[in-house]
Amino acid sequence: MSLLEIENLSVSLPTPKGMLELISNVSFSMEAGARLGIVGESGCGKSLTALAMMGLLPDKAAARGAIRLNGENLLELDEKMMRSIRGNRIAMIFQEPMSALNPVKTIGSQISEGLKIHLGLNKTDAENKTKKLLDSVGLPLNRFPLNLHPHQLSGGQRQRVLIAIAVACEPDILIADEPTTALDVTVQEIILELINEITENSGMGLIMISHDLGVIAQTTEKVLVMYAGNAVESGSTEDVFQHMAHPYTHGLFAAMPKSGTRNYEARQRLYSIPGQVPEAHARPKGCNFAGRCFKATAECAVEEPVLKPLNGKHKVSCFHPLTEGNPQ
Numbered sequence: 001m002s003l004l005e006i007e008n009l010s011v012s013l014p015t016p017k018g019m020l021e022l023i024s025n026v027s028f029s030m031e032a033g034a035r036l037g038i039v040g041e042s043g044c045g046k047s048l049t050a051l052a053m054m055g056l057l058p059d060k061a062a063a064r065g066a067i068r069l070n071g072e073n074l075l076e077l078d079e080k081m082m083r084s085i086r087g088n089r090i091a092m093i094f095q096e097p098m099s100a101l102n103p104v105k106t107i108g109s110q111i112s113e114g115l116k117i118h119l120g121l122n123k124t125d126a127e128n129k130t131k132k133l134l135d136s137v138g139l140p141l142n143r144f145p146l147n148l149h150p151h152q153l154s155g156g157q158r159q160r161v162l163i164a165i166a167v168a169c170e171p172d173i174l175i176a177d178e179p180t181t182a183l184d185v186t187v188q189e190i191i192l193e194l195i196n197e198i199t200e201n202s203g204m205g206l207i208m209i210s211h212d213l214g215v216i217a218q219t220t221e222k223v224l225v226m227y228a229g230n231a232v233e234s235g236s237t238e239d240v241f242q243h244m245a246h247p248y249t250h251g252l253f254a255a256m257p258k259s260g261t262r263n264y265e266a267r268q269r270l271y272s273i274p275g276q277v278p279e280a281h282a283r284p285k286g287c288n289f290a291g292r293c294f295k296a297t298a299e300c301a302v303e304e305p306v307l308k309p310l311n312g313k314h315k316v317s318c319f320h321p322l323t324e325g326n327p328q
């Protein structure tokens, strides 16, 4: 049994266009201490997948399938039980460091809160552990006292505080949802390295969510590519990078800034996948990507491809994959 098993997860939400299925039949698993990436353009369902794992879907959401943590289906737990798991066994770093922190509370009290609730630490022990945590995320006490408020910190420093909060109770799984997207380019690398270092040193599992394949390559060993609420390619990060099979993955790769292209003009010339992710109410029959795909044929607009093995553990949902595999 894997530490985490997601089986046919589907999530529907009320929208102005009615109840819509925004995530459809997503499955993946993860061993203890493993490093998994979820990649896809904005609007593909990455954050909703993470929120489902955290039990933080909006009230009226309907989730089907299973999210098993050590065999226990989190979708069947009530909010009280979920609260003992959230922050304690699965924790998450959110995309927006400012809105994820409480502006009127000190950083010290925000970090020690979880330590008191989940680990039952008293005030002194929680404070001592908080100091150690701040130090471990690169905010030493002599410059960053516990009574600072979020507005006194830079974006990168706030993200460090959020990392400290997320890892405080040593969860089995840390979900990092676009942890560097809101930060300056110069700080992005440092924060990614910090996340890598902390999870590797503690043996914590990592789910790294990003629209950027470069971030995924740097932080993960397995990857799931999502498009319009579906998993379209998965496998080891190495296999997917070296033998990318889905034209969508290929498009994400082509759109990735290569090292050395930091300047604006070079970025301007970057490839971008034509068209847009179809919204849930406007998803076409057949393959969701067909309308944007250079490999699409008439068949793609009729039948919906399913995720199936291409080569060993490398899977793809495409009728015309870019690599020939040996289905097993």
Ligand SMILES: Nc1ncnc2c1ncn2[C@@H]1O[C@H](COP(=O)(O)OP(=O)(O)O)[C@@H](O)[C@H]1O
Residues within 6 Å of the ligand: 013, 014, 015, 022, 040, 041, 042, 043, 044, 045, 046, 047, 048, 049, 058, 279, 280
């Ligand atoms: N609370 C919500 N109510 C209605 N639709 C939502 C809500 N949250 C997300 N969505 C929609 O679900 C889809 C997936 O969103 P999301 O998981 O945030 O994508 P990603 O994280 O990959 O950018 C999008 O089309 C988005 O508009």
Ligand SMILES: [Mg+2]
Residues within 6 Å of the ligand: 046, 047, 048, 177, 178
């Ligand atoms: Mg998101």
